[in-house]
Amino acid sequence: MIADISIAPVGEGASVSKYVARAVAIIRESGLKHEFHSMGTNVEGSYDEIVKLVKRCSDAVFKLGAERVLIRMYMDDRHDKVSTIEGKKQSVENKL
Amino acid sequence: MIADISIAPVGEGASVSKYVARAVAIIRESGLKHEFHSMGTNVEGSYDEIVKLVKRCSDAVFKLGAERVLIRMYMDDRHDKVSTIEGKKQSVENKL
Amino acid sequence: MIADISIAPVGEGASVSKYVARAVAIIRESGLKHEFHSMGTNVEGSYDEIVKLVKRCSDAVFKLGAERVLIRMYMDDRHDKVSTIEGKKQSVENKL
């Protein structure tokens, strides 16, 4: 499946890029295919792989000192065909 | 933590209440405190409890015949205080 | 349509209920049917009514001193039938 994930602290100041960078680093090290964008990161993997990865990111943000963390996940799971980050974008591009 | 979760099929017609009812039934049977509302269900529990519950709901929606399922999770995790569905609403009500 | 909306500041401390209460007060005064829950507020109205209301809430949160505001909107718009907060919940309840 593909999941758009975002993990960010509340209450650590308006600038949160330090925390986001930590989460993005963990996603990169995971080996899962991903697409970093300005409002989150899309990750390709199984449900279990993705929720474990999000937990590691959230733990790391707390470890950096956050008191409260908001997690957004938006998951797209298809059983009728294999869905990939690249394939999904190509499918739209082909119709433009 | 508290999580707002929504699990719904795409492509099974405009009416999806049959699938939503199946997911809501599984949430009710889980024993976790929850708040059913018109755009999702808020659930109180640990990260692991919540992601396992969402997986059971999603599996059940596929089993009912869905080809594609969209999952939304919005999680609020606090380490500075205990956060509950009732406490969070009360905290806002007290300031109204 | 029905929209689940959430307006909250980032960087004003882990506790944001003061800001949320201001937004909820504005939604109540709007006269639109709504359902307050622990992760947001569902509002029933036209697209224009809802986006104007969200703008008023966001403006008010900035006026209270926030430097950065995150807005979530999740909208469900049906043209095949009239959709209401109560009707949508009843439709699921009937199948439980």
Add this chain to the structure above:
Amino acid sequence: MIADISIAPVGEGASVSKYVARAVAIIRESGLKHEFHSMGTNVEGSYDEIVKLVKRCSDAVFKLGAERVLIRMYMDDRHDKVSTIEGKKQSVENKL
């Protein structure tokens, strides 16, 4: 502000790329800076510009035959500094 937007029909089959392509085409023609990704499109503009654009996309998806449309908007509005799609990504990259 920056908004991550997604407009998709429910009930028109598991494949919705035809509808998404129509919305993406309207976003491209808008002249607003944007970032197309596999789970939505990030758009840079004022609140009014963005909600008008989303309305045009949603109207177009209904015009293509959809009976029900789900709209997701996730907006990040900062008054402490100018926020851009490129600047926001750069700010995270600089800390990696």
